[in-house]
Amino acid sequence: MTREWNDLAQGRSRRLARAAGFAQARQVRAEDAVALLEAVIEPGDRVCLEGNNQKQADFLAQCLAQADPQRLHDLHMVQSVLSLPAHLDVFERGIARRLDFSFSGPQATRLAGLVAENRIEIGAIHTYLELFGRYFVDLTPRVALVTAQAADRDGNLYTGPNTEDTPVIVEATAFRSGIVIAQVNEIVERLPRVDIPAGWVDFVIAAPRPNHIEPLFTRDPAQISEIQVLMAMLAIKGIYAEYGVDRLNHGIGFDTAAIELLLPTYAESLGLKGKICRHWALNPHPALIPAIESGFVQSVHSFGSELGMERYVAARSDVFFTGADGSMRSNRALSQTAGLYACDLFIGSTLQIDLQGNSSTATRDRIAGFGGAPNMGSDARGRRHASAAWLKAGAEAARPGEMPRGRKLVVQMVETFREHMAPAFVDRLDAWELAERAKLPLPPVMIYGDDVSHVLTEEGIANLLLCRTAEEREQAIRGVAGYTAVGLQRDRRMVENLRDRGVIRRPDDLGIRTRDASRDLLAARTVKDLVRWSGGLYDPPKRFRHW
Amino acid sequence: MKPPHAKATAAEPSAVNAVHDSSTRSFYEADARARIAGLLDRASFREFVGPCRRMASPHLTPLDQPGAFDDGVVVGEGLLRGRRVLIAAQQGAFLGGGVGEVHGAKLTGLLERAVTERPAAVLLLLDTGGVRLHEANAGLIAISEILRATLAARAAGVAVLALIGSGNGAFGGMGIVARCCSAVLMSEEGRLSLSGPEVIETVRGVEEFDARDRALVWRVTGGKHRFLLGEANLLVADRIDAFADAVLAALDGLHESGDSLVALEREQTRLSQRIADYGDCRDGLEIWRRQGIAEPERLPLLDTAEFLAAAATRGTPCN
Amino acid sequence: METLRFRFDGRQALPAGEHHALVGVVASGNLEVLLERLPLDGAMEIHIVTAARGFGEIWQAVLGDFAARHPLRDLRISINDVGATPAVVSLRLSQALEALQESAP
Numbered sequence: 001m002t003r004e005w006n007d008l009a010q011g012r013s014r015r016l017a018r019a020a021g022f023a024q025a026r027q028v029r030a031e032d033a034v035a036l037l038e039a040v041i042e043p044g045d046r047v048c049l050e051g052n053n054q055k056q057a058d059f060l061a062q063c064l065a066q067a068d069p070q071r072l073h074d075l076h077m078v079q080s081v082l083s084l085p086a087h088l089d090v091f092e093r094g095i096a097r098r099l100d101f102s103f104s105g106p107q108a109t110r111l112a113g114l115v116a117e118n119r120i121e122i123g124a125i126h127t128y129l130e131l132f133g134r135y136f137v138d139l140t141p142r143v144a145l146v147t148a149q150a151a152d153r154d155g156n157l158y159t160g161p162n163t164e165d166t167p168v169i170v171e172a173t174a175f176r177s178g179i180v181i182a183q184v185n186e187i188v189e190r191l192p193r194v195d196i197p198a199g200w201v202d203f204v205i206a207a208p209r210p211n212h213i214e215p216l217f218t219r220d221p222a223q224i225s226e227i228q229v230l231m232a233m234l235a236i237k238g239i240y241a242e243y244g245v246d247r248l249n250h251g252i253g254f255d256t257a258a259i260e261l262l263l264p265t266y267a268e269s270l271g272l273k274g275k276i277c278r279h280w281a282l283n284p285h286p287a288l289i290p291a292i293e294s295g296f297v298q299s300v301h302s303f304g305s306e307l308g309m310e311r312y313v314a315a316r317s318d319v320f321f322t323g324a325d326g327s328m329r330s331n332r333a334l335s336q337t338a339g340l341y342a343c344d345l346f347i348g349s350t351l352q353i354d355l356q357g358n359s360s361t362a363t364r365d366r367i368a369g370f371g372g373a374p375n376m377g378s379d380a381r382g383r384r385h386a387s388a389a390w391l392k393a394g395a396e397a398a399r400p401g402e403m404p405r406g407r408k409l410v411v412q413m414v415e416t417f418r419e420h421m422a423p424a425f426v427d428r429l430d431a432w433e434l435a436e437r438a439k440l441p442l443p444p445v446m447i448y449g450d451d452v453s454h455v456l457t458e459e460g461i462a463n464l465l466l467c468r469t470a471e472e473r474e475q476a477i478r479g480v481a482g483y484t485a486v487g488l489q490r491d492r493r494m495v496e497n498l499r500d501r502g503v504i505r506r507p508d509d510l511g512i513r514t515r516d517a518s519r520d521l522l523a524a525r526t527v528k529d530l531v532r533w534s535g536g537l538y539d540p541p542k543r544f545r546h547w
Numbered sequence: 548m549k550p551p552h553a554k555a556t557a558a559e560p561s562a563v564n565a566v567h568d569s570s571t572r573s574f575y576e577a578d579a580r581a582r583i584a585g586l587l588d589r590a591s592f593r594e595f596v597g598p599c600r601r602m603a604s605p606h607l608t609p610l611d612q613p614g615a616f617d618d619g620v621v622v623g624e625g626l627l628r629g630r631r632v633l634i635a636a637q638q639g640a641f642l643g644g645g646v647g648e649v650h651g652a653k654l655t656g657l658l659e660r661a662v663t664e665r666p667a668a669v670l671l672l673l674d675t676g677g678v679r680l681h682e683a684n685a686g687l688i689a690i691s692e693i694l695r696a697t698l699a700a701r702a703a704g705v706a707v708l709a710l711i712g713s714g715n716g717a718f719g720g721m722g723i724v725a726r727c728c729s730a731v732l733m734s735e736e737g738r739l740s741l742s743g744p745e746v747i748e749t750v751r752g753v754e755e756f757d758a759r760d761r762a763l764v765w766r767v768t769g770g771k772h773r774f775l776l777g778e779a780n781l782l783v784a785d786r787i788d789a790f791a792d793a794v795l796a797a798l799d800g801l802h803e804s805g806d807s808l809v810a811l812e813r814e815q816t817r818l819s820q821r822i823a824d825y826g827d828c829r830d831g832l833e834i835w836r837r838q839g840i841a842e843p844e845r846l847p848l849l850d851t852a853e854f855l856a857a858a859a860t861r862g863t864p865c866n
Numbered sequence: 867m868e869t870l871r872f873r874f875d876g877r878q879a880l881p882a883g884e885h886h887a888l889v890g891v892v893a894s895g896n897l898e899v900l901l902e903r904l905p906l907d908g909a910m911e912i913h914i915v916t917a918a919r920g921f922g923e924i925w926q927a928v929l930g931d932f933a934a935r936h937p938l939r940d941l942r943i944s945i946n947d948v949g950a951t952p953a954v955v956s957l958r959l960s961q962a963l964e965a966l967q968e969s970a971p
Contacts, residue, residue: 542762640893
């Protein structure tokens with residue numbers, strides 16, 4: 001028997017033929033969207049529903065959730081983020097069964113419930129880069145439901161500043177005989193630029209409402225505490241200046257926003273302008289505006305955009321990646337790659353750290369996934385190019401007789417207690433319990449202890465690179481764990497010894513006075529200050545307005 | 548718009564060395580004690596019933612809540628640019644600046660003291676959602692006492708000024724108190740109204756008022772709108788020294804003798820006309836447009852000086 | 867709500883300055899700290915009212931460290947707390963001490 005070598009292409013033709021009645025020159029009316037999905041998708045298909053960190057193919061998500069479970073069932077969803085209720089409705093209604101994903105922040109509790117009821121089979125929880133990688137290996141979508149700002153009559157797409165995951169999804173789908181359906185906010189005669197060529201897109205639907213975009217990276221400076229200012233001072237003087245960190249990524253949160261807002265004030269007063277923080281893999285954080293305006297920042301490549309930052313970004317094309325049309329182009333896959341291989345430092349917060357330095361944001365009732373933090377927050381073992389920061393960190397970690405190599409700086413920055421006195425340092429991560437309850441193959445560790453170079457708290461900095469034994473490492477972590485049970489159980493003599501060796505550095509050791517940690521040091525103390533710094537170009541989302 | 552290189556001037560929120568002068572600091576960001584310290588001449592403040600007296604609320608302990616040593620309001624006397632004033636500042640972060648029994652008594656006492664001492668003014672730095680719900684009736688009674696004392700001070704010839712530039716603004720009963728003052732001084736961050744946005748949304752539904760639409764909340768209750776409606780006499784930038792300047796300006800333009808019957812009737816006519824003119828409006832924007840302001844949608848984004856220039860162009864039916 | 871009392875023997879007299887100092891505010895995750903110079907037989911007395919129950923040991927550790935750093939005589943510290951973290955408690959204590967020692971202008 002001779003094998004046919006184009007089953008996938010034939011399947012594509014079959015699907016397109018069924019959908020022919022709905023489309024006129026690739027355009028499908030919004031009211032036919034559900035019928036289109038029922039015609040194109042087959043039971044058991046792998047479907048990528050574009051759920052990003054920020055923008056959402058929300059109309060297509062609702063349409064898929066409205067499909068007839070008699071016709072569409074046992075779908076295998078492969079999508080980076082579960083963010084909307086509809087993303088889980090498809091499982092609750094029996095339309096989809098299996099799920100491979102990377103992050104589920106807002107739906108984490110409901111997801112855990114559905115997994116417990118056996119309504120969802122989880123294939124695996126990935127980091128972004130792993131999931132994108134698998135789109136090109138064994139999880140290629142048959143049908144991709146994506147979203148773009150605009151399409152033209154031919155079906156070319158303009159994704160606008162929030163390009164995010166769209167290129168990687170469409171490329172994987174379109175080049176393996178899959179079908180790409182795009183919801184767009186508008187259909188226009190002429191696009192500002194083409195982000196996705198028409199030849200890769202099969203259907204375009206003008207959605208009744210613009211796609212949802214979450215302002216995920218906006219932090220109101222008014223909510224930054226004095227303790228966060230202190231920790232930011234420690235980071236700048238004790239790590240950024242120490243290693244000459246020039247290429248970096250910041251995790252989301254008020255801790256890192258405080259660092260960004262201290263660059264034009266505190267870091268400048270230390271003479272660090274031009275020496276640190278010039279190149280970033282970072283979303284356009286509003287909190288970075290003062291550092292950009294002060295001349296600290298030379299380049300920023302972004303995973304996605306941020307609501308309200310569009311005009312500012314367009315007006316600062318020396319700094320941000322923008323198209324000839326003036327608007328930003330982001331790309332999550334490429335920015336994650338930049339964060340992994342091209343940056344010398346990742347710094348971020350977490351919920352829990354154990355005595356080995358493993359950290360996790362998992363709690364027993366929530367399956368939140370990973371997102372991109374592990375991509376950025378890991379030593380890139382495949383990295384070969386050198387930089388001063390990378391070499392210095394590598395030298396600190398070197399053991400006698402080993403081949404010299406560099407190390408990425410991976411900093412975990414936490415206040416020893418979170419709100420409601422929840423300790424950030426624990427003997428055993430809640431991730432263990434979640435793994436048992438949700439039958440995960442491994443505890444979901446966000447950043448493994450052996451990737452962490454520094455743990456930074458209000459009590460000081462523990463440099464794990466300098467620790468020579470497991471016991472030293474444990475005491476170094478206890479030594480900055482403050483008044484948590486883990487911290488109170490420190491061996492005081494050993495901790496003092498580590499301090500003498502510079503493994504632990506207290507604010508005093510760095511010449512930082514705790515009482516100087518005032519909010520006055522923040523370059524912007526309110527969202528309005530950020531607007532002023534931007535020369536009126538930043539237009540904050542209305543929920544952040546106090547005027 | 549300012550060019551990016553013009554950033555590190557004292558008026559900008561940047562320079563490290565410029566931020567230690569308390570009087571140029573943000574009024575909005577400061578707490579009650581920092582506002583008083585920034586407004587008054589250095590070391591001139593003398594507190595009445597200070598924290599060492601521990602006049603905390605008696606109603607919170609039974610509710611298993613810690614009280615505050617000053618019950619969330621700082622009262623006392625001091626000099627503002629050499630003029631003797633009585634001053635009160637509410638601590639907005641403590642129970643939303645809510646007025647309880649002790650808190651209210653301190654305000655009332657301060658206002659009553661004004662009748663005998665005749666200071667240049669009583670300054671009320673409001674930062675409150677109104678009555679402290681934990682103390683329901685005691686709080687309501689306190690509000691009525693404050694109202695009476697405010698009017699008594701004015702009748703005695705002492706100007707009572709409400710300064711509103713805080714996170715909580717002035718809502719509920721304290722919104723009424725503000726409007727009984729001789730003058731209201733606001734920044735655009737300040738808000739002044741009766742029912743809070745969340746209360747309106749809860750009672751009347753999100754269609755009536757979307758409390759999460761912060762921009763709408765400010766277009767309806769914020770300082771700029773209150774200024775355009777004539778309820779805030781002066782609109783100032785969000786700096787403590789700007790409020791101090793405004794106090795002097797208000798006092799110099801004011802001759803307090805309480806409201807005469809004629810004045811009250813005139814005000815009543817004005818308010819009747821206002822409801823006739825704007826009663827059907829759903830948003831501050833519509834009112835500003837009717838006032839003849841060109842491109843009213845740009846008003847929220849203008850800084851104070853630009854805004855005042857734009858507001859001067861209005862040909863308003865009732866201001 | 868919980869009330870806690872601690873007493874530490876002091877070794878140093880307070881430098882001159884204000885009679886009392888108040889910092890902080892009674893709000894979620896925060897606290898107010900009132901310091902007063904009082905004749906207390908050479909001791910530092912600390913009185914805490916806190917909304918968060920069951921953290922007596924942590925208070926003891928935080929205040930013990932403070933008293934070890936500043937073994938002050940004749941100082942009364944009164945605290946109203948709404949679940950402030952130890953970091954915030956320590957910061958407020960040092961701010962209050964600084965305010966108390968500010969030389970009167």
